[in-house]
Amino acid sequence: MQPYELSAAEAATLIAAKELSCEELARSTLAHIEAREPTVRAWSYIDPGQVLRNARELDKAPPAGPLHGLTFGVKDIIDTADMPTQYNSPLYVGHRPGKDAACVAVMRHSGALIVGKTDTVEFASSGRKAATHNPHNPAHSPGGSSSGSGAAVGDKQVQLAFGTQTAGSVIRPAAYNGTYAIKPTHGAVSCEGVRSASHTLDTLGWFGRSVEDLQLVARAFRLLGAEAAKPVELRGLKIGLCRSPAWEVADPYGRAALLEAGRRLEAAGATVFELDLPAPFNGLIKAQQLIARAENGPAFLSEYVGPKRHLLMRNYLDVVENVSGITPAQLIAAYDLAAECRRSFDAMFGAQLDAVLTPSSPGEAPEGLACTGDPVFNGLWTLLYAPCVAIPVGASPRALPLGVQLVGPRFSDMQLLEIAQACAPAIYENSILAAQA
Amino acid sequence: MQPYELSAAEAATLIAAKELSCEELARSTLAHIEAREPTVRAWSYIDPGQVLRNARELDKAPPAGPLHGLTFGVKDIIDTADMPTQYNSPLYVGHRPGKDAACVAVMRHSGALIVGKTDTVEFASSGRKAATHNPHNPAHSPGGSSSGSGAAVGDKQVQLAFGTQTAGSVIRPAAYNGTYAIKPTHGAVSCEGVRSASHTLDTLGWFGRSVEDLQLVARAFRLLGAEAAKPVELRGLKIGLCRSPAWEVADPYGRAALLEAGRRLEAAGATVFELDLPAPFNGLIKAQQLIARAENGPAFLSEYVGPKRHLLMRNYLDVVENVSGITPAQLIAAYDLAAECRRSFDAMFGAQLDAVLTPSSPGEAPEGLACTGDPVFNGLWTLLYAPCVAIPVGASPRALPLGVQLVGPRFSDMQLLEIAQACAPAIYENSILAAQA
Numbered sequence: 001m002q003p004y005e006l007s008a009a010e011a012a013t014l015i016a017a018k019e020l021s022c023e024e025l026a027r028s029t030l031a032h033i034e035a036r037e038p039t040v041r042a043w044s045y046i047d048p049g050q051v052l053r054n055a056r057e058l059d060k061a062p063p064a065g066p067l068h069g070l071t072f073g074v075k076d077i078i079d080t081a082d083m084p085t086q087y088n089s090p091l092y093v094g095h096r097p098g099k100d101a102a103c104v105a106v107m108r109h110s111g112a113l114i115v116g117k118t119d120t121v122e123f124a125s126s127g128r129k130a131a132t133h134n135p136h137n138p139a140h141s142p143g144g145s146s147s148g149s150g151a152a153v154g155d156k157q158v159q160l161a162f163g164t165q166t167a168g169s170v171i172r173p174a175a176y177n178g179t180y181a182i183k184p185t186h187g188a189v190s191c192e193g194v195r196s197a198s199h200t201l202d203t204l205g206w207f208g209r210s211v212e213d214l215q216l217v218a219r220a221f222r223l224l225g226a227e228a229a230k231p232v233e234l235r236g237l238k239i240g241l242c243r244s245p246a247w248e249v250a251d252p253y254g255r256a257a258l259l260e261a262g263r264r265l266e267a268a269g270a271t272v273f274e275l276d277l278p279a280p281f282n283g284l285i286k287a288q289q290l291i292a293r294a295e296n297g298p299a300f301l302s303e304y305v306g307p308k309r310h311l312l313m314r315n316y317l318d319v320v321e322n323v324s325g326i327t328p329a330q331l332i333a334a335y336d337l338a339a340e341c342r343r344s345f346d347a348m349f350g351a352q353l354d355a356v357l358t359p360s361s362p363g364e365a366p367e368g369l370a371c372t373g374d375p376v377f378n379g380l381w382t383l384l385y386a387p388c389v390a391i392p393v394g395a396s397p398r399a400l401p402l403g404v405q406l407v408g409p410r411f412s413d414m415q416l417l418e419i420a421q422a423c424a425p426a427i428y429e430n431s432i433l434a435a436q437a
Numbered sequence: 438m439q440p441y442e443l444s445a446a447e448a449a450t451l452i453a454a455k456e457l458s459c460e461e462l463a464r465s466t467l468a469h470i471e472a473r474e475p476t477v478r479a480w481s482y483i484d485p486g487q488v489l490r491n492a493r494e495l496d497k498a499p500p501a502g503p504l505h506g507l508t509f510g511v512k513d514i515i516d517t518a519d520m521p522t523q524y525n526s527p528l529y530v531g532h533r534p535g536k537d538a539a540c541v542a543v544m545r546h547s548g549a550l551i552v553g554k555t556d557t558v559e560f561a562s563s564g565r566k567a568a569t570h571n572p573h574n575p576a577h578s579p580g581g582s583s584s585g586s587g588a589a590v591g592d593k594q595v596q597l598a599f600g601t602q603t604a605g606s607v608i609r610p611a612a613y614n615g616t617y618a619i620k621p622t623h624g625a626v627s628c629e630g631v632r633s634a635s636h637t638l639d640t641l642g643w644f645g646r647s648v649e650d651l652q653l654v655a656r657a658f659r660l661l662g663a664e665a666a667k668p669v670e671l672r673g674l675k676i677g678l679c680r681s682p683a684w685e686v687a688d689p690y691g692r693a694a695l696l697e698a699g700r701r702l703e704a705a706g707a708t709v710f711e712l713d714l715p716a717p718f719n720g721l722i723k724a725q726q727l728i729a730r731a732e733n734g735p736a737f738l739s740e741y742v743g744p745k746r747h748l749l750m751r752n753y754l755d756v757v758e759n760v761s762g763i764t765p766a767q768l769i770a771a772y773d774l775a776a777e778c779r780r781s782f783d784a785m786f787g788a789q790l791d792a793v794l795t796p797s798s799p800g801e802a803p804e805g806l807a808c809t810g811d812p813v814f815n816g817l818w819t820l821l822y823a824p825c826v827a828i829p830v831g832a833s834p835r836a837l838p839l840g841v842q843l844v845g846p847r848f849s850d851m852q853l854l855e856i857a858q859a860c861a862p863a864i865y866e867n868s869i870l871a872a873q874a
Contacts, residue, residue, distance in 0.1 A: 095535060095536065096535045097534065097535040097536070098532060098533050098534040098535045099532065099534070100739070102735075102736075102738065102739040103739075105739035105742075105743060106738055106739050106742055109739070109742040109743050109744070110742060187636050187637065187732065187735070188735065189735055190633065190636075190735040190736055190738065190739070191633075191636065192632070192633045192736070192739075195629070196627065196628075196629045199624050199627075199628065199636070200624065220742075221735070221738065222734070222738060222757065224731065224734065224759070224763070224764075224765055224768065225764065225765040228765075294661065295624065297659070297661065298539075298624070298625065298626055298627040298658070299539075299627055299629070301539065301543055301627065301658065301659060302537070302539040302540075302542035302543050302546070302627070302629075305542075305543055305546040305547060305657075306542060306546050307546070320659065322661070326661070327661075327662065328661055328662040328665075328847065328848030328849070331661065331848065332783065332847055332848065335779075336776070336779070336780050339773070339776030339777075339779075339780075340776075342772075342773070342776075343773050343776075346769065410765065410769055411765035411768065411769065412765070
């Protein structure tokens with residue numbers, strides 16, 4: 001086994017025991033990236049010399065914590081002091097922010113080895129696509145907008161990576177790339193230094209190769225309520241299987257992933273029951289889309305009035321000009337519906353419900369790179385501010401990974417990770433799923 | 438009359454007519470700043486040579502719009518590409534961001550002349566105070582955290598300036614410095630590049646010397662719903678005079694300012710009636726404080742884990758360590774109360790109510806610089822996301838300005854400015870107010 005193949009949690013143990021150096025891990029990582037980059041193209045920036053120098057410095061320094069030396073990718077809409085931050089936009093070629101985003105600084109000061117910047121959909125919104133291919137089947141998309149981060153972790157190029165989710169840009173690529181990920185409760189982690197598209201929706205998340213990997217990062221963020229989290233038993237866990245209002249959009253493999261995950265959990269002793277969301281939740285998918293579009297206006301105004309406006313894709317001009325004619329009343333109705341549903345969603349949990357099990361994506365990753373997939377199974381949870389954890393289930397006959405997500409009430413992030421830790425071994429099988437009508 | 442004495446709107450007219458050059462305005466501005474800075478100390482950074490060079494470039498360029506050449510101060514928690522951004526923090530001495538904050542970019546591309554960075558309370562939170570004195574009585578505070586911006590506009594050193602409000606840091610300094618200001622609807626203007634303390638509450642605002650000045654900037658931001666705004670007649674305008682749940686905290690001059698403003702509006706033909714907020718609103722002041730404190734945790738984590746932690750004031754360590762023991766349930770209750778009150782506040786407007794008239798501050802600016810005043814009359818409106826416009830009323834016998842604010846429903850910013858435009862001439866008198874028991 002090569003060092004790059006170790007999960008974050010496995011490598012952390014070896015590094016702490018001095019059985020693996022940060023430099024060894026870095027060299028193995030860089031060699032794997034070099035071999036795979038022509039196929040996967042996950043990266044918008046890597047300086048291997050810088051990575052090795054930083055790894056050697058980490059080996060000289062006293063361990064900064066449990067992330068010491070672990071390999072980390074950073075989506076290229078997130079500021080880094082020592083690397084360009086270009087948003088995959090022609091307006092920002094070579095742009096250098098003056099400091100790390102808060103999330104990058106927290107990882108760096110916790111000992112993580114920042115390997116490079118991962119490719120993204122332009123501004124993590126609806127502009128240019130990343131050049132990234134799905135590592136499991138390069139004819140397919142890795143999803144987006146966190147395309148490079150999902151693919152890099154799914155391809156074992158790094159152990160951990162940051163993504164962001166405004167509709168479904170963390171959980172959906174996690175499913176497509178066969179990896180784990182968390183989109184935490186909105187606001188639980190600072191978005192300072194992360195390019196904003198929609199302040200109500202933008203949420204920082206991260207990818208890992210196991211639930212333990214996700215927990216390592218979550219602990220470094222000192223999430224509110226973390227001290228109340230307790231390990232859970234799978235037996236008796238109450239799981240609400242929610243097809244979601246978008247079920248009709250799911251393909252036969254997306255359906256198979258959800259139903260099979262439910263069956264496997266039940267077989268392992270959990271109590272799984274169908275959960276229908278109350279009627280007002282049917283409006284959340286449209287509300288999320290409307291809020292994103294309305295908030296894109298202020299988010300892209302500075303580029304709109306700036307000297308490089310001619311490099312902006314039409315879509316960004318449209319949102320600033322509000323060509324869809326969104327009114328204050330419509331936007332306020334969307335905000336107020338979301339607030340009402342947040343409250344009623346949280347109230348579902350307790351004696352009757354521990355976690356919601358629901359699709360991560362409509363199913364297989366789309367063919368080609370033109371479409372990064374539909375976030376229709378994600379937008380409502382993002383708008384609910386609810387923490388979501390993506391868990392792989394298996395693969396389709398075309399070797400395309402399939403996944404599901406567990407969703408919990410606001411600020412239950414660490415408890416949801418405990419639930420995911422209990423559920424994940426039962427949910428995942430290295431096998432081909434049969435299509436489900 | 439010197440050019441620096443012109444309001445933004447007055448100067449814009451002269452510049453458009455080529456009766457005033459940007460350089461003339463800049464020279465007059467710099468001379469006035471030089472004369473006043475030893476007393477007021479509004480600025481953390483000014484490079485007069487750079488200001489003059491930029492002014493001359495503006496004179497050579499075709500007019501970029503109605504802000505062409507107008508003088509603008511930027512609170513030093515807001516990124517500027519060509520000036521340091523230091524947050525009044527020893528952790529960020531000499532820090533240079535790689536680009537302008539979105540709001541600065543919008544102003545710059547609209548032709549504004551960025552004069553310099555204004556002093557602020559550290560991180561616009563509860564750290565070191567600004568060195569700024571109240572220009573009307575230097576023995577007193579200019580308020581905070583937008584101390585320098587409020588004082589600079591109140592002292593006619595610049596025509597316009599950005600501030601930010603998380604509790605009451607725009608509207609309160611506006612009152613203390615005898616100037617106009619708007620805190621727009623939360624989210625109506627991008628906070629990209631503005632140092633964050635509390636993502637739910639942080640709101641960019643601006644100071645001006647008249648309502649028209651505020652409108653000039655508001656138009657450049659293309660606020661949602663702007664096209665629906667119409668000029669209003671003062672006669673028959675329905676104004677709800679709201680003492681607010683904090684009335685007991687108001688001093689005799691704060692009370693006088695509100696009640697006198699109400700009387701003057703009534704005398705000018707408006708319909709003024711006492712407005713009591715529904716009972717749930719009584720919880721908003723505490724909810725705002727709890728949300729700010731909880732959200733400070735993630736906001737200051739990167740400094741907490743970083744190498745300059747020893748330079749952080751105790752308060753920042755406390756919020757990261759959550760020493761006050763805030764629980765998820767408490768935070769969620771505060772969020773949900775706010776959402777409920779936002780909806781019911783908006784519903785009060787319409788046939789029965791055009792705007793709420795309420796105190797901007799407890800009254801006179803505090804003596805000394807140790808305390809920037811109590812934001813108790815601001816936090817609830819900030820949490821309601823409601824637009825607020827500060828309007829001067831007069832002064833106390835100690836020459837300390839007194840003000841009030843008008844508040845409207847979410848996304849009525851441009852209409853609220855029209856209402857303020859109608860009300861302001863009636864509300865303000867250059868006279869001394871008598872104390873009110």
